Amino acid sequence: MKIAVAAAVTRTTQQQKVQITNAFATLYHQFNGLLDCRVCGHLLQQCTNHRLTRQGKQIHAHIVLNSVNPDNFLASKLLSFYSKTGNLVEARKVFDQIPHKNIFSWNAMFIAYSLHEQHNETLNLFSSLVKVHIDEYAPPKPDNFSITCVLKALSTLFPDSKIAKVIHGFGLRHGYLCDIFVVNALVTFYAKCGDLGFARRLFDSASEKDIVSWNSMIAAYSHGGLYGECLDLYREMVGSTGLIPDGLTMVSVLQACAQSNNLAFGSKVHRYIIENNIKVDPAVCNTIIGLYAKCGNLDYARELFDEMEIRDDVSYSSMISGYMNHGFVDKAMELFHKLQVPALSTWNAALSGLVQNNFHDGIPELLREMQAKGCRPNSVTLSSVLPTFSHFSHLKAGQQIHCYAIRNNYGGNIYVASALIDLYGKTGFLHAAHWLFKECRTKSVIIWTSIISSYAAHGDADAALTLFTDMLTCGVKPDPVTFTAVLSACAHAGLVDTAYKIFEAMFPVYGIIPSLEHYACIVGVLSRAGKLYEAKNFILKMSVEPSAKVWGALLNGVSVSGDVELGKFVCDRLFEIEPNNSWNYIILANLYSRAGRWDEAERVRDKMRNMGVKKISGCSWIETSGGLLSFIAGDVSSRKIEDIDEVLELLVQMMREEGYVATIEMDEESVFCTESA
Known part of the structure; x- marks a missing residue:
């Protein structure tokens, strides 16, 4: 069936070529080799519509050979033909040879550049048009098509709200905002600047709205992370305008459903597509697969993937990312290795998925394979x-x-x-980290958070908090990860009051609801400061169910203090949440041992054995001249073990002299070494 359809399409295209060639020959004969501009323009339009490159060039050659002077109508047709067939150089030559250009000629060149994302050329051309408008008598004036192309170029190259507002004012003064195309382009401009409030006000003020208007605003909400607003606007469009959504609408809405894990609404949208016979192109199909894969319905996503007639790199990337997001690394890599020549986006999906699932060991080899197959890493890689x-x-x-x-x-x-x-x-x-931070021209919240986290990890709370203050002074709004870094810095320095102040300001001042990660940070601050029972009460008063990480932060403090009863209380909660985490059993047994309660310590070890919980040996890495060297706790296989032990003893002695006390003695650690055998 597919072969028959392809053959029919081929026959149709071939018939069109023959028809146009015959028409050209007939007209050429009738006019004795002299065709006027209107006839050539009509033939060129047919060549453009049907992508008949050779025939279009023959017509252009005829125009040149017969010294036909193209008027603006014919020149615009030639421009459109070369633009649609991807020959911008020839298009510009035609444009430059037009003696008296009208706005249609200018617009044909604007559209050619815009179609091929040549945004710098678009702006240069607009500068030329403005210069002509100043220097010549009765020159062509930019119209809605010109302004729309310029807006697209500016929004791509300079997504700045100030520039958008200048253009907005220009449009108001010169009456361009009466045109729906200009309004739609300006809505997109504001959206790319992240100014969704202005975009929505402009959208609401438009006297008329077409499908492009709705798509522009829906896409703005979807890309801007306002998924609820995106779905609400889609409901309004479907329910009250009488407009039928198209593929672009569906891509934006389905992406919003996927990012917000709203599978229920996404399934309704999928059903709407089927029931209303909306054209399903590869972009829509890939987005549907991405929705089900991201929301965990992997079997159905794979079923849709397998049914696709033509799969592109986005199809594979969506499916691989879905498997990776839900921990099915083997299935993801099995699908990945079915590709003989994976695209860059597919390599990136596999690499980021391995990192996400802590399969770090496989990354260097996959990177080497990627480069061996001639695929160059990009910024995402x-x-x-x-x-x-x-x-x-x-x-x-x-x-x-x-x-x-x-x-x-x-x-x-x-x-x-x-x-x-x-x-x-x-x-x-x-x-080096700070130098790189200072070299960044655009310091986004991600950059600020990275440098704050670096100082926090090294216990330099003063530097971390100073950077946090500088960030706020620069007008950069912190995100949840920033607060995690700042609260961690407070924990390292024992800054209880500062941590509380920052934590309590998260929602009222910054609109960020504290997550379990932030609660765990506060518990860590209190525990490190020795306020264990205050930390316990803080956990018990939490508005959300405490996670293992929250209880674990308290257990770390208990392991230092040696409070057996509080340790038992915390471990009992942790045994319910994560019964197979060996570390919780080890800490409780060590607490009993340090208190001389040997029978209870043995019962914990028996419980651990009976449940089949194995102690996971700690693993570390060190960079040597020969690369990375990994080693595990209790490993004595190295030929230089005596030298290593000697250095270790020296380091322990230096730590003791500096006043550091180990929280768990090394011989206690070895208690469980035999259990894992």
């Missing part, structure tokens, strides 16, 4: 894999990626820069 080298504290590899980023102009990307700041911070090179 770099920001995805840098956390792996941070995890391993592999400074040399991180520096190599940094050099690659600079050579390929990715150093200014905020995600690459933030990942590099994090890498340098975690490997102890705070001066």
Whole structure:
């Protein structure tokens, strides 16, 4: 069936070519080789409509050979033909040869550049038009089509709300805002600037709205993360305007459903598409697959994926990301390896998924394979894999990626820069992290959070809090991750009052509802300050159910203090939440042992054995001249074990002299070594 359809399409295209060629020959014969501009223009339009490149060039050649002087009508047709067939150089030559250009000629060139995303050329052309308008008598005046193309170029190159407002004022003064195309382009401009409030006010004030108007505002909400507003506007459009949504509408709405995990509404939208016979192009199909995959309905997503006649790189990336997001790494990689030549986006989906699932060991090999197959990493690749080298504290590899980023102009990307700041911070090179931070031209919340986190991780609360204050002074609004970093800094320094003040300001001042991560930080602050029972009461008064991380923050404090009864209280809660976490059993047994309650310590070990809970040996990495070297707790296999033990003893002695006390003695750690055998 598919072969028959393809053959029919081929026959149709071939018939069109023959018909136009015959028409050209007939007209040429009738006019004795002299065709006027109107006839040539009509034939060129047919060539443009049916992508008949060779025939269109033949007509142009005929025009040149017969010294036909193209008027604005014919020149516009030639411009459109070369634009649609992707030959912008030839299009510009035609444009430059028009002796007296009218606005239709200018617009044909504007549309050509805009169609091919040549935004700098669009702005240069507009400058030329303005100059002509000043220098010549009765020159062409920019119209709605010209302004729409310029708005698209400006919104892409300079997404700045101030520029948008200047253009908005220009449009009001010259009457351009009466045109729906200009209004739609300006709505998109405000949306790209992140000024969704202005975009919505402009949308609401429009005297008429077409499908493009609704799509512009719906897409603005979807891309801006206001998913509820996106779905509300979609409901309004479907329920009260009489307009039928198209594929662009559905892509924006389905993406909003996926990002907000609203599978129920997304399924209704999917059903609406089927019931109303809305055209399902690859973009819509990929978005539907992405919805079900992200929301956890992986079997149905895979069923839709397998039914697709033509799968592109977005199809594979959506399915692979869905598997990765839900921990099905093997299935994701199995699908990935079915591709002989994966696209860059598919490589990125696999790499970021491995990092997300803590499969860091596989990243270097996959990166080598990627480069061996001729696929060059981009900014997404770099920001995805840098956390792996941070995890391993592999400074040399991180520096190599940094050099690659600079050579390929990715150093200014905020995600690459933030990942590099994090890498340098975690490997102890705070001066490099801070230098990179200062070099960032655009300091977004991500960049600020990375440098604050770096100082917080090293216990430099003063620097972290100073940076937080500087960030607020610069008008950058903190996000939830920023607060986690700042509260962690307070925990390291024992700044209880400061932590409380910041925590209590999160929602009233910044509109951020504290998450379990933030509650755990406050518990950590109190525990490190020795306020264990205040921490316990704080947990019991929480408005949400405490997580293992929250109770674990208190248990860390208890393990230092040696409070057995409080430790038992906390561990009983943790045993309910995560019964297979060996660390909770180890801490409780050690608490009993330190208190001399040997029978109870043995009962904890028996419980651990009976439940089949194994102690997971701690693993660390060190960077040597030969690369990364990993080792586990109790490992004596190294040929230099005696030298290592000697250095370790020296370090322990130095720690004791500095006043540090180990929370769990090394011989207590070894109690469980035999249990894991």
